[in-house]
Amino acid sequence: MPELELPAPYRRDVEGEGPSLVWPGYGSTRLRGPRQPLVLLPQGLTELTGPVLGERDLGPLDNDLTRQHDGEPQGERIEVFGRVLDGDGRPVRDTLVEVWQTNAAGRYLHAGDQHPAPLDPHFTGAGRTMTDSEGRYRFVTVKPGAYPWRNHHNAWRPAHIHFSLFGRAFTQRLVTQMYFPNDPLFDQDPIFNSIRDPAARNRMVAAFDLDATTPEWSLAYRWDIVLRGRDATPMEED
DSSP: OOOOOOOOOOOOOOTTSSOOSSOTTSTTHHHHSOOSOOOOOOOOHHHHSSOOOOGGGOOTTTTBTTSSSSSOOSSOEEEEEEEEEOTTSOBOOSOEEEEEOOOTTSOOSSTTOOOSSOOOTTOOOEEEEEOOTTSEEEEEEEOOOOEEOOSSTTOEEOSEEEEEEEOSSTTOEEEEEEEOTTOTTGGGOHHHHTSOOHHHHHTTBOEEOGGGSBTTTBEEEEOOEEOSSTTOOOOOOO
8 A cells, every 4th residue: 555645734934924914904803813822733644634625626617707607797807827836936736726706896795795786696706726737727707896895994905816725735725815907996905015015915916918818808817826935925824
């Protein structure tokens, strides 16, 4: 029987590299953020070898959010693509990438979202795919809308797409957000600005790619995700 190959244990980021768990401008972190030093629990065999979603769990339309229903969703059709890379620039293959977002009107399909914008019966706002041998991923979706969130006076979230990446073990999960270039709401958004390094903030902003657009069909945005190192994409702390 072959020896079981275990994934590397989870390593916390160095303090100060990512966003703070309690950020004064982000109101809800004052209520849910930890106020005591975190306790690192040892990982056992269960955590390292727990259930992992893989290619067999994917449906043929999981990465095309515009074809998951009988009709076309409303909004600007876009393609989001890129590569998942490690800190040395090597592709990270066979990684499950999940996304969720608002519809074009800025509304989530969620009971907690009561924003008076219309729901779209042809758009759920969730998708997933696996990276290929070169670490590449691609989604077809609609550009999400901005929405109010009552964090401060006249608070609006910039348009964004949530990304989740799973490693080889269920506990190896990274979550981040992708933004769109030249959004006028960047300066007043405390979540975006909780990344203190301006260069790191810019790594969360996708690049418009005219060459990758599909003529008369969709615009394209390229966004590479770097897991570690100097050019790492900022991730939400656990």
